[in-house]
Amino acid sequence: MLTAIDAPARLRGAGLRVTTQRTAVLEALAETAHTAVDELHERVQTRIPGVALQTVHGIVNDLTSAGIAQRVSLPGATSALYEMARGDNHHHVQCVVCGRVEDVDCVVGAAPCLTPSHTHGMRVLEAAITFRGVCADCEQR
Known part of the structure; x- marks a missing residue:
């Protein structure tokens, strides 16, 4: 695990509603570095079976818009990667x-x-x- 975080507090601090799905995605993001949404989806499914890939996409977009996460676009990468925003x-x-x-x-x-x-x-x-x-x-x- 890279970083232990208080996901609910981080979500509230960014003005986002705390949900089980958001908490799981944020915790999975904090446990990894430079992660594609499909990898986050796999990790979140171990915590919340049946969570939709589109749900994880939406949450990652919310986290990015709120400044909690950031998108990393790299040359030759098949998809964007995401990481915790470090400021x-x-x-x-x-x-x-x-x-x-x-x-x-x-x-x-x-x-x-x-x-x-x-x-x-x-x-x-x-x-x-x-x-x-x-x-x-x-x-x-």
């Missing part, structure tokens, strides 16, 4: 062979980490960087 501007390193994803602290420290050469009149809110490589396990195969 920082961290990045990710992704193995191009097995798909393993790990967090990487911000390159410079302050968000946004990078300043674009031209903002085209936009106020930059964040920089999303994905480092891609080959993990040590895949390198040895």
Whole structure:
């Protein structure tokens, strides 16, 4: 388990109604890192048999909108991944062979980490960087 959380308190704090399904999805998300919705669905089904995949999708969208979770879109990934929102501007390193994803602290420290050469009149809110490589396990195969 990655992080033990008080799911009901986290939901209430974000202004979301506490339900058994939301609590189970949030707890499953806190126990994993960089998880696709179908994987969350499998984990939640062990706690709530019969919960629909669409229900888990809806809850993940609610958690993301409330700032509890965040979506991670990576190059070449078959689906978006989700993680607990950390309130920082961290990045990710992704193995191009097995798909393993790990967090990487911000390159410079302050968000946004990078300043674009031209903002085209936009106020930059964040920089999303994905480092891609080959993990040590895949390198040895």
